[in-house]
Amino acid sequence: MDLKEKLLSSFMAFEERVDVTADLHNIRTEAIKNFENKGFPSKKEEAWKYTSLNAVLKNDFSVFPKKENALSYAEVKKYFLHEIDTYKIVFIDGIFSSFLSSTTHDGLDVCLMSSALTKPKYKEVIDTYFNKIAKKDDSLTSLNTAFAHEGAFINIPKNKIADKPIEIISFSTGNEAALMVQPRNLIVVGKNAQVHIIERHQSLNSNPVLTNAVTEIFAHENANVDYYKIQNDVQTANLIDNTYISQKRDSNASVHTFSFGGNITRNNLNFFHEGENIDSTLKGITIIGDKQHVDHYTLVHHAQPNCESHQNYKGIFDGSSTGVFNGKIFVEKEAQKTDAFQQNNNVLLSDKATINAKPQLEIFADDVKCSHGCTIGQLDDDAMFYMQSRGIPQKEAKALLMYAFSNEVIESIKIPELKNRINKIIAMKLGVSMGFDL
Amino acid sequence: MLSIKNLHASVEDKEILRGINLEVKAGEVHAIMGPNGSGKSTLSSVIAGKEEYEVTDGEIFLEGEDIGELAPEERAHKGVFLSFQYPVEIPGVSVTNFMKTAINESRKAKGLEEMPANEMLKLIREKSELLEIDRKFLSRSLNEGFSGGEKKRNEIFQMAMLEPKLAILDETDSGLDIDALRIVANGVNKLRSKDNAVVVITHYQRLLDYIVPDYVHVLYNGKIVKSGGKELAYELEEKGYDWIKSEN
Incomplete structure (x- = not known):
């Protein structure tokens, strides 16, 4: 059965x-x-x-x-x-x-x-x-x-x-x-x-x-x-x-x-x-490897005027992992003065890792501010060399870059102990110990 | 201190350095000058260990030890420092945290304990004063949104923190106004000692008024084509690089 x-x-x-x-x-x-x-x-x-x-x-x-x-x-x-x-x-x-x-x-x-x-x-x-x-x-x-x-x-x-x-x-x-x-x-x-x-x-x-x-x-x-x-x-x-x-x-x-x-x-x-004057925040950090798969499917439905939404998703993919980001912003005709922002940045650490990113904006109001940005990149070689030349080993340099990459999302965690915990989990994921919290 | 023998290096199969020989002793300042594209920045990157350059022949010794096969961080741990022509922006990492990490990684490599926090703070305060760096600056993301002058000052601040044996200053004068140039040069001069050495890479003679070299070398087409005392810099300034080009 x-x-x-x-x-x-x-x-x-x-x-x-x-x-x-x-x-x-x-x-x-x-x-x-x-x-x-x-x-x-x-x-x-x-x-x-x-x-x-x-x-x-x-x-x-x-x-x-x-x-x-x-x-x-x-x-x-x-x-x-x-x-x-x-x-x-x-x-x-x-x-x-x-x-x-x-x-x-x-x-x-x-x-x-x-x-x-x-x-x-x-x-x-x-x-x-x-x-x-x-x-x-x-x-x-x-x-x-x-x-x-x-x-x-x-x-x-x-x-x-x-x-x-x-x-x-x-x-x-x-x-x-x-x-x-x-x-x-x-x-x-x-x-x-x-x-x-x-x-x-x-x-x-x-x-x-x-x-x-x-x-x-x-x-x-x-x-x-x-x-x-x-x-x-x-x-x-x-x-x-x-x-x-x-x-x-x-x-x-x-x-x-x-x-x-x-x-x-x-x-x-x-x-x-x-209602009006609403603020919505959607943020995420994905750090996966092996054959793991994470799919973010978001929808922000702007139905009223003067509302804001902020989306910021960071993804780091190693091994044969796969990521999906599908972010939909729907702005109805009544929702004038909407301010909708969507950002999705991804780093692929391996040749076998994949990310499918799909921003979808459906806007029926004419006086709105909607922006979206999506990047897919590899580790920045120049930044790696810069850090290594200061004595920071490759693994730690990579971790520091990944921390920095995720930091925009980490810094908006409002519970300090949780922020600490997330930092620690990230350090563990990256296989390093950091002497400080970013 | 630094001994380079018949160094050849290529990037993407294009040979850029074609047999460099250079001897730098402790306590000395050497200037390497040359027109654009002569291989100045390549030389500094190769000494620091940038992987995209392939050393096809020759050797690099630091205090008698062959460092040609070492990773950039290992060279840094042995005392090599490169002040970048274009320092890289690293959003999300503050200057302070970056320096803490760099110093403690270096100590770890030498089998030392991490530097105690109060000692670190004291060191940061002392060195930032040397470079006339505002404390607010230290909590900003590394190089992000820094002006050209701030970036270069920050490079020398890092040099002051790390106290290298061999400092290579790659076009540290580019993008600096005269006040910033003076602060940066002053910082470098204060860090000079009989136990370390400085290699200044520059296009113009201007910086050498402030950081006075013991020797000047002219790099052209991947080779050192002329060496002399500091007067060579003035001669170059006067006659221009065409003089070198016409002779070679």
Whole structure:
């Protein structure tokens, strides 16, 4: 039985296992129908031209997590931002781990999707926001919606500044020979509220994992949301991330995606504007090698006047790795005075590495500022010689150049400890130790 | 200090250096002059170890050791310094961090511990004062958006930090106004000692008023065609390079 059939036949059993409200049942049923019609995306689709899931889908994934596999904090401490105090929502093989988590209902809700979906006190929030911006006609998003049950639920009420960052971490233990998980996150940030969120998926051994995640984020008037995705997983882990962000007027939302690991990683990142004077930031650093593959598929939908978006993606590709950047900016007729910026710079360190870059600008307003730039280059020989002539060995010189190349993205990380961590991961990726942080 | 014997070098199969012989002793300043395209910059790059130049014949010795096969960083660790004609811009790396890395890599190669941070700061302060460099300048990205004069001053600042045995100044005077020229030359003169040597590569005699050479060599068509004392520089300035061209 292939994975699609397995998922379809599991659906009824799944719905029997979890609590179902009538509304939720309808949403899920609709979603599974859409997935049934569309199936997994193939390379024949324009949006998936450069990313093939075929090999991954051949794994015999378990689609239901069986039991919680306990982990001690010491085993996984390094994956947390342990230098500072954070709220934590932790999942082990798709199941919530209360032991590793640190949730709250004190002034803000940092808790579980499974309880939000079923408890009466969250009904209004769920009715208002759940599955409202996730794309209904996208097969993988639909698949997630059909099985939507567990994930992070974060609700920051108006005027509330979250007192510490929130970490959402999903561990896979290898308890199953191959595991598919589908976390579903909902994040609502009220008027004038602020929050920093860090998301990470981490396998603890080399059994194949497929994560198909959907995150919906709502940033209300003048809200500030900074979201950081750390993708530094083992090379048997695959991630399809579908993130949808809706912004109201005067809000700021940023998503930083650090893609250093994994086998196949696909980031579908979508921003929708529902008011004026909105600021959206999409930044990423990709550093991969071997046969790794990272695909960034971004959309910024400018629907209102006087909004800004800033995209800056840096990629460093070694070995036979492949990268994709597909960045779409859509400016509607009403969205006058839009200022949309998109930058994508890539360095290929090996002859076998590939990058496919495709900026797409669709502009229907006439008074806008839209710019995009894309570069693909090799390491600058003159810069290398310059640094070597100062006594910096080739490997360190290369690392320093790569650091410098990524620095524009690193410097906008607002949590200093996270910035440190990212610097360290980059140094590790480049095989050097740096005596300073850039 | 530096001994070059019958050096031939090519780039992309085109021979640029055609048998250079040069002896530079500790404590000396040598000037290498010549018209454009004579091979001056190639010579400095070859001494520093740039890989795209292929040494087809001859040898380069530093303090009696053959350095011809060494990587650029290894030559730097042994005390070779090249002040670039066109210093490379490296956005995202500050002057300070660049120097920290360079100095500590050099120390690492010599089996020394990293320089303690306070010592490093003191050294940076001392050397930046020598070159009249503003402290704000040190936190800027290396060479990015620097004026011509700032770039050259920064090169000599790096030289001061690294204290090389052999410093090669490739067209350090180009793009400098007279004040910057004086500061740069003053910096170089203060760094001179009986234990190090300087090779000044220049098109014009002007710099040599400030950094006075013991010997002047004229490079033409990849060979040293004339050598003499500092008066040779004046003679060249007066007669122009056509004088050399007509004789060769």
